[in-house]
Amino acid sequence: MEDAARLRAALAEVAAGRLVPYLGPAVSALGAGGGPASPEALCALIEAQVRPPKRAAGNLWAVAQYVESRRFRATLEKIVRQAFAAPAGPNPVFDWLARLRPPMVVDVWYDGGLIAAYRAAGGSADWGWVQGVSRNGEWDEIWFRSYDATSALRPGGADPAWPSLIYKPHGLAAEGTSFLMSDSDYVEVLTEIDIQSPIPDAVQARRGGRGFLFLGCRFDDQMLRTFARQITKRSGGGHVAVIEGPLTRMEGLFLEELGITRLDLPLSAVVAQLAEAAA
Template identity: 30%
Template sequence: MTPQLRSQLLAGLKDGSIVPYLGPGVLADVRNPATGEAIPADSDSLIIAMNGGKPMAPKLMYEFPRAAMNIELKRGRTTVTKFLNRTYGETTWTRAALHDWLKGIAPHYVIDINRDTQLQDSYADVPHNLIVGVARISGTAFRYKIYFWDGQAYQPSELINTAIPILFKPMGTPRPEGVYIASDADYVDFITELMGGFSIPPEIKELRKGKQYLLMGMRLNRDTERMVMADMIWSAAEPAGWVFIAEPTDKERRYCKKIGLEILQCDLHEFIGAAIAA
């Protein structure tokens, strides 16, 4: 990465023209302080944690939504929700270096497909909007909930105040309530409505026009995450942005070229100036 590009990315994150899009890799250095165990964030680690520390059958290890669907069919949807609440809402974790770094920049709009609360913790000192993805709910076609953080608690809201920070957690969060997109059925419902325009608030559809995106901690070799991302960044500038992938596959190269993302073949934590334990 050239010094000029680095300066461009940092300036864009600060002025809001570049939107951070956070994936599981941003939590690579997060540990349970009591046990030293890494936080389950990517597909494999989530599946193993959900299954009591053991891998599932190879066909279920393909992707977390498939494994979550299997658990849901056997033991009910609440089993998956309780696991995610326990993992992200009831367990203490160390802070991610990326989140501390991003807090110093304080972007106006952030998309975080992880289900932890560290992004929300970073903005706890300031009023902000929180958008949370939901699925398989009756009575409405919309697949999101909006909350306003007043500095003390989250309050349900009908509108987004675009003058204050906006945190978009499409895959859910335990705070203020444990709501998640997790199983295959959740993703099918959410993506169907996302493609129809019902999973993104109208204020965001307007705000996102002409933005560029910096994908951090993301791999683009899974169709599910690619479909969500492609619709989340709809109406982006050209080119659409950049993605950190140190060793991209041919499939990722083709996809990024198609969608207008430049691959940055460098380490994310080197970019932010943080070292992580092996």
């Protein structure tokens, strides 16, 4: 089967609720104007406002840690929230998922584009999201928070009855919410993630028996590989990733480790197939 046919089959599996979409920053970039659309772009934006030492330059997590340590957490939060403050344009992948409302969508970037698309799609409000939170300034052992479609905090966690759940493991860069970005944000998470404490129960339940479709993701960073590995842990397998062009050695090993079928296609091929299906 050619990659285009495999992609068509994978999108059908998402529609049937058997594959969980796992969205990276390149998917957010499809809705132009909503903020930086890669870790490198976000890092450059932060560095334009706070100059880091050479040893940290170019590494988002290290630059965020430098800002947090030297200019306080509030400065980092202000820069990042301003970076994502502008609304994005229409996004064909977000809009498709908002209409489809699959059982779960994993969105690993910091923008709120997918949440906005869900709201814009109208219909019932029986959905919500759960997100990772920074423990900076927190006294309780908290790893994540849940919100309903109105952005109201749900202290009891995500509602198991929601037909669709958005999971943002790195958080959301918006007022009133939290996000993980600095090295210190991740240190405790990475200590506990192998025993799944930072992975919400709702996510663990919904991944069971399902595989993942990775769109707009690269795995050339150890942090990103670690999160993907733990989020997909004990899932149903049969994963697919749309990644165009050469892979790094570590990416290749990671895809092999998780049994991910790689489709060497651009993200535009996904957009084209969605448009064709809607015609």
